[in-house]
Amino acid sequence: MAEPASVAAESLAGSRARAARTVLGQVVLPGEELLLPEQEDAEGPGGAVERPLSLNARACSRVRVVCGPGLRRCGDRLLVTKCGRLRHKEPGSGSGGGVYWVDSQQKRYVPVKGDHVIGIVTAKSGDIFKVDVGGSEPASLSYLSFEGATKRNRPNVGDLIYGQFVVANKDMEPEMVCIDSCGRANGMGVIGQDGLLFKVTLGLIRKLLAPDCEIIQEVGKLYPLEIVFGMNGRIWVKAKTIQQTLILANILEACEHMTSDQRKQIFSRLAES
Amino acid sequence: MQRGLDSETKKQLEEEEKKIISEEHWSFIIEEQSFLLCEDLLYGRMSFRGFNPEVEKLMLQMNAKHKAEEVEDETVELDVSDEEMARRYETLVGTIGKKFARKRDHANYEEDENGDITPIKAKKMFLKPQD
Numbered sequence: 001m002a003e004p005a006s007v008a009a010e011s012l013a014g015s016r017a018r019a020a021r022t023v024l025g026q027v028v029l030p031g032e033e034l035l036l037p038e039q040e041d042a043e044g045p046g047g048a049v050e051r052p053l054s055l056n057a058r059a060c061s062r063v064r065v066v067c068g069p070g071l072r073r074c075g076d077r078l079l080v081t082k083c084g085r086l087r088h089k090e091p092g093s094g095s096g097g098g099v100y101w102v103d104s105q106q107k108r109y110v111p112v113k114g115d116h117v118i119g120i121v122t123a124k125s126g127d128i129f130k131v132d133v134g135g136s137e138p139a140s141l142s143y144l145s146f147e148g149a150t151k152r153n154r155p156n157v158g159d160l161i162y163g164q165f166v167v168a169n170k171d172m173e174p175e176m177v178c179i180d181s182c183g184r185a186n187g188m189g190v191i192g193q194d195g196l197l198f199k200v201t202l203g204l205i206r207k208l209l210a211p212d213c214e215i216i217q218e219v220g221k222l223y224p225l226e227i228v229f230g231m232n233g234r235i236w237v238k239a240k241t242i243q244q245t246l247i248l249a250n251i252l253e254a255c256e257h258m259t260s261d262q263r264k265q266i267f268s269r270l271a272e273s
Numbered sequence: 274m275q276r277g278l279d280s281e282t283k284k285q286l287e288e289e290e291k292k293i294i295s296e297e298h299w300s301f302i303i304e305e306q307s308f309l310l311c312e313d314l315l316y317g318r319m320s321f322r323g324f325n326p327e328v329e330k331l332m333l334q335m336n337a338k339h340k341a342e343e344v345e346d347e348t349v350e351l352d353v354s355d356e357e358m359a360r361r362y363e364t365l366v367g368t369i370g371k372k373f374a375r376k377r378d379h380a381n382y383e384e385d386e387n388g389d390i391t392p393i394k395a396k397k398m399f400l401k402p403q404d
Contacts, residue, residue: 036302064301068311073302089311101311112307116317162318187318187331209314220321226328229317231308238324 017077020086020100028086028102034078036065070102082106105203109134109232111168116188118197118230119161119176131161134199134232137173139165145177147185160191160236162228191228195238196245202233204256215255218267219248227252313339 017033028034067073070082080086084104091098109117111133119131122138130138141163143154155161167175178188208216209229219225225239225248235252239245247270255263278286308314316335320328353361 064303066303066305066310069306069308071304073304076302078302087311099305099311101308110306114307114309186335187316187328206308206312206314209317211313211315216319220319224322224324226318226320226324228319231317240324 020078020088023086024088025085027083028080029083030081032080033074034071034080034086034100036076036078066099068099068101070104071100103203105201107199107201107233109202111135111139111165111174112231113165113168115168115231116162116164117176117232118191118228118234118236119163119232120197121155121157121159121161124157129155129161131163131176133174133176133230134234135174139174139176141176141178145179146189147179147183155190160197161189162191162230163188191236192238195226195236196249197234197236198249198253199233200235200253201256202231204252205229205231205233205235207256208252214260215252215263218263219251222248222267222270315339 017035019037020034021037023034067078070080070084072079072081078100080102082102082104084102087101087103089099111117117133119133119139119141121129121141122132123130127143129141129143131141133139141161145163146154161176161178163176163178164180165174165176167173178185180186180188207213219227223239223244225237225244227238227248228236230236235249237245237248237252239248251266258266316332316339318328319332320326323329
C-alpha cells in the first residue's frame with residue numbers, strides 16, 4: 001500500500017488535478033480533484049493553438065456524467081469526498097458519460113432514496129409507524145403502504161420490515177414504503193417469524209449482492225435457507241434449526257476477512273459434517 | 274408596505290437564473306448518492322433449496338427483469354386459452370338467454386344431440402294469405 005499512498009501524496013503536494021481515466025482502480029483520497037475525459041485536451045501542453053477550435057468541439061462532445069457516492073461536483077471537475085478505489089461504469093444504452101464512484105467501506109448507513117432496507121418497528125404514532133433503519137433518525141412508514149393494507153394486516157411494534165425509501169435527503173425525515181410504484185409488494189413487507197438479524201459493513205452487503213458472488217452460491221448449496229439483505233448493513237437469515245441459522249450467520253460475518261481458500265476449507269468442513 | 278419583489282430585484286433574479294441555466298448547459302455532471310446506478314446488484318431477498326417457494330419465484334422474476342431489457346409477455350401463462358374462452362362464451366350466451374326466454378320462445382332453444390344449443394333460424398311469423 002505504500003505505492004498508491006506516495007502517488008496520492010505527490011499529486012496533493014503538486015496540487016494538479018489528475019485525469020479520472022488514469023486513476024481508475026486506484027486509491028483516491030478526499031480533497032483530490034479529478035478531470036473528466038473532455039477536459040484533458042484543454043489542460044494538456046501545446047493546446048494553446050487549438051483552444052479556439054476545441055471550445056466548439058467541447059460544446060458538442062459534452063456528455064452527461066453521473067458522479068456517484070464518494071464524489072461531488074466542483075465546477076467542471078469531480079471532487080473526491082471519501083477514500084477508496086475509483087470505479088467507472090460505461091453507459092449501457094448510450095446515454096453518455098457513464099458513472100464514476102468511489103468504492104469505500106463504512107459501517108454507518110445514510111438513507112438513500114430507492115434503497116431496500118431492513119427496519120425494526122419501534123413505535124406507533126397516529127397514522128404512521130416509526131422504523132429504526134440504522135440512520136440518524138427513525139424513518140416513518142404509513143399504515144397504508146402495504147399491499148392489501150387492512151386494519152388486521154398490520155405490523156406490530158418489534159416486527160422486521162423490508163421496504164424501500166421514497167424520501168431520503170439531509171433536510172427531511174426519511175420515509176419508507178413496502179409497495180412499489182404499481183402498488184404491488186414485490187417481496188417487501190413484514191419479514192416472517194424466527195430467524196436471526198445481525199449487522200455487517202455496507203461494503204460486504206454490496207459484495208454479497210454482486211451478480212457473480214461465489215459466497216452466496218456456495219452458501220446456497222449447504223442446506224435449505226432464506227436470507228434477506230438490507231442495504232443498511234443488516235442481514236436476516238433463517239434455516240430449519242437454530243444451529244444451522246447460527247452457522248450461517250457466523251459464515252456471513254466472517255467471510256469479509258477471509259481469503260477464498262480459507263472460505264473453501266470452511267465450506268468443505270461443513271459439507272462433511 | 275410592499276408585497277412581493279420590486280421590478281429591479283426581479284430582473285436580477287431572472288438574470289441569475291439564466292446564468293445558472295447556461296452554466297448547466299456546459300457541465301452535465303449529475304450527483305447521485307445511490308449505489309443502484311453504479312453496480313448491478315441482485316434482489317435482496319433470497320431463498321435456497323426450496324425453503325420459501327414464494328421468494329424463489331420472486332428471485333427469478335426480479336433478477337430476470339434486471340437482466341432482460343424488456344419483459345416478455347410470452348412467458349406469462351394464461352389460465353384459460355383464447356379459443357376455450359370463445360367457445361365458452363358462445364354457449365354461455367345461450368344458457369343465459371334461456372333464463373329470460375318466455376315459454377313460447379323455448380322452441381328457439383332446442384338442444385340437439387350433443388347438448389349444444391343451436392337456435393332455430395326461421396321464426397314463425399304471421400303470413401298474410403294471398404288472395
